Amino acid sequence: MPSMNNAAERVRRELLIRVIRGELDGTLDQEIDRIPIVMRPSDQPASRCCIYKDRAVLKYRLMGILGFGVEDETDEAKPLREYLAEARLRREPPKEVLSVAPVACYGCIESHYVITNACRACFARPCTFSCPKQAITVGPKQAEIDHSKCIDCGKCTTVCPYKAIIRVPIPCEEACPTGAIRKDESGREWINFDTCISCGKCLKACPFSAVLERSQIIEVIRAMKEGRRVVAMVAPAIIGQFPATLEQLAEGLRKAGFSDMLEVASGAELTARNEAKEFFERMERGDHLMTSSCCPAYVEAVRKLIPEMRKFVSATPSPMGYSGRLAKERDPECVTVFIGPCVAKRKEACSDPNVDYVMTFEELGALFAAREINLGTLEGLKLEREADPYARGFGAGCGVTAAILHEMSAGEGQTPPKIDGKLINPLDRKNMRLLKLHALGKLPGNFLEVMACEGGCVGGPCALVDAEKGGAAVRKLAREE
Amino acid sequence: MGNGSKLKVEICLGTTCFILGASELQDLAQYLEPELLDRVDIIGRTCLGFCKDRKFDGAPFVRLDESIVIERATVARVTEKIKAMLKEKDAE
Numbered sequence: 001m002p003s004m005n006n007a008a009e010r011v012r013r014e015l016l017i018r019v020i021r022g023e024l025d026g027t028l029d030q031e032i033d034r035i036p037i038v039m040r041p042s043d044q045p046a047s048r049c050c051i052y053k054d055r056a057v058l059k060y061r062l063m064g065i066l067g068f069g070v071e072d073e074t075d076e077a078k079p080l081r082e083y084l085a086e087a088r089l090r091r092e093p094p095k096e097v098l099s100v101a102p103v104a105c106y107g108c109i110e111s112h113y114v115i116t117n118a119c120r121a122c123f124a125r126p127c128t129f130s131c132p133k134q135a136i137t138v139g140p141k142q143a144e145i146d147h148s149k150c151i152d153c154g155k156c157t158t159v160c161p162y163k164a165i166i167r168v169p170i171p172c173e174e175a176c177p178t179g180a181i182r183k184d185e186s187g188r189e190w191i192n193f194d195t196c197i198s199c200g201k202c203l204k205a206c207p208f209s210a211v212l213e214r215s216q217i218i219e220v221i222r223a224m225k226e227g228r229r230v231v232a233m234v235a236p237a238i239i240g241q242f243p244a245t246l247e248q249l250a251e252g253l254r255k256a257g258f259s260d261m262l263e264v265a266s267g268a269e270l271t272a273r274n275e276a277k278e279f280f281e282r283m284e285r286g287d288h289l290m291t292s293s294c295c296p297a298y299v300e301a302v303r304k305l306i307p308e309m310r311k312f313v314s315a316t317p318s319p320m321g322y323s324g325r326l327a328k329e330r331d332p333e334c335v336t337v338f339i340g341p342c343v344a345k346r347k348e349a350c351s352d353p354n355v356d357y358v359m360t361f362e363e364l365g366a367l368f369a370a371r372e373i374n375l376g377t378l379e380g381l382k383l384e385r386e387a388d389p390y391a392r393g394f395g396a397g398c399g400v401t402a403a404i405l406h407e408m409s410a411g412e413g414q415t416p417p418k419i420d421g422k423l424i425n426p427l428d429r430k431n432m433r434l435l436k437l438h439a440l441g442k443l444p445g446n447f448l449e450v451m452a453c454e455g456g457c458v459g460g461p462c463a464l465v466d467a468e469k470g471g472a473a474v475r476k477l478a479r480e481e
Numbered sequence: 482m483g484n485g486s487k488l489k490v491e492i493c494l495g496t497t498c499f500i501l502g503a504s505e506l507q508d509l510a511q512y513l514e515p516e517l518l519d520r521v522d523i524i525g526r527t528c529l530g531f532c533k534d535r536k537f538d539g540a541p542f543v544r545l546d547e548s549i550v551i552e553r554a555t556v557a558r559v560t561e562k563i564k565a566m567l568k569e570k571d572a573e
Contacts, residue, residue: 014538365500369537374496
């Protein structure tokens with residue numbers, strides 16, 4: 001199914017283009033409070049109950065683009081231009097990366113199982129017999145579920161001859177692998193940051209576009225305007241995200257205001273090499289398991305929720321970590337911006353002094369659009385250095401394992417330990433449980449590549465193309481030598 | 482209608498159109514029924530130029546037979562328009 005036939009994504013990108021364009025032109029102060037009105041004029045039909053609600057939601061989305069969460073709102077009447085002024089002065093990027101806009105959250109219905117009007121109130125009533133909690137009673141017209149008794153087991157759905165009982169999910173809660181997003185008494189969703197791993201699955205799942213991402217784009221533009229050397233560290237998953245070659249992207253990034261493009265695949269080479277070494281050492285000393293550590297949502301999940309796994313997570317820095325180091329070694333004054341499909345990298349960057357800011361592919365696309373840079377027409381810049389093809393494969397599932405295997409086979413004279421690699425992908429509730437079992441040594445495999453997003457980074461919440469297509473492009477480039 | 486008069490379907494793959502939806506449209510051929518596919522020429526264009534002068538609101542753009550421009554194009558809308566235009570041609 002085409003994912004871009006989706007009004008939520010379009011609005012998100014359109015808002016980004018408007019904000020970036022305004023900030024580059026120096027006109028955003030005058031424009032920003034008008035954006036909701038321009039995008040939802042009174043003479044057009046509303047998407048929600050009325051245009052005023054549409055506009056209110058757009059205001060919160062704009063707050064997110066300025067880097068603020070709903071939690072930062074102390075005065076509802078505070079205009080966006082005041083937030084903008086604060087964003088321009090901010091020195092530290094926001095610590096939390098997601099937020100839920102109250103007016104946008106529709107408050108999906110609480111119960112998961114619903115009896116539809118297809119119910120005939122039949123004589124056999126298998127639903128009442130299958131229910132272990134006697135939660136179903138049959139009235140004169142149709143059956144009813146007593147939601148105070150229902151335990152969401154779903155047995156009734158399988159026995160109804162009319163298929164009249166359906167499961168209605170709460171999309172954000174369904175997508176969240178850790179149960180961090182939950183309703184309050186009023187029915188609106190809140191994120192519990194004690195268990196949130198910033199994977200961004202809720203952002204992608206919410207059909208009301210109520211989950212906001214807190215962007216750092218204002219800071220990136222500020223660094224460009226200050227004339228700093230801003231290095232674009234592009235994730236391996238970038239290939240296939242734009243209709244352009246890496247060379248065209250390098251030129252496009254230069255035109256967009258970056259000084260250089262650094263392939264994070266260069267950092268991935270170091271990750272693969274050192275992780276292979278680390279694996280060797282860990283197996284030597286008798287560990288039964290090591291896991292990858294490049295997916296920040298997974299690392300956060302272990303830190304917060306799977307303590308059994310902590311000692312098995314590789315201590316080798318991620319490709320982003322190494323890339324930041326490479327860039328700062330070359331020029332300590334430069335500003336490093338990681339650009340990827342990932343929400344959780346924002347969190348990882350918070351604790352990495354070598355990574356100043358994080359942008360998403362979506363934001364980069366909006367920057368290209370705002371600057372009217374058409375990648376396809378560019379001749380392209382010769383890359384200063386071509387990254388190793390294996391390292392370029394990190395962005396798609398199994399890419400990490402492949403790169404480590406490659407490094408191990410390249411080891412000098414040593415007999416590498418036998419690697420029994422497993423891919424844990426995506427990070428969902430089932431796989432969270434599997435990880436626990438792996439940590440306890442109850443499942444086979446001595447190396448786990450864990451990727452929170454379906455298909456690897458290419459399936460990230462801020463990717464521009466679907467995971468299958470993005471993954472194919474990454475794998476194609478990874479094979480080229 | 483002979484082979485020479487296939488319906489020309491130009492999809493703008495400029496960066497702006499791409500991020501606002503053309504990334505899906507480039508797979509239009511996969512979504513078209515075989516009978517329709519035989520009667521169209523799908524061409525990806527680097528940029529058709531409609532987004533110039535900051536008018537990105539209409540993106541992604543698709544142009545049919547060098548005359549009809551579809552704004553905010555989606556696979557469904559383009560398919561529908563293709564069907565309508567082919568029907569018109571057949572009636573001529």
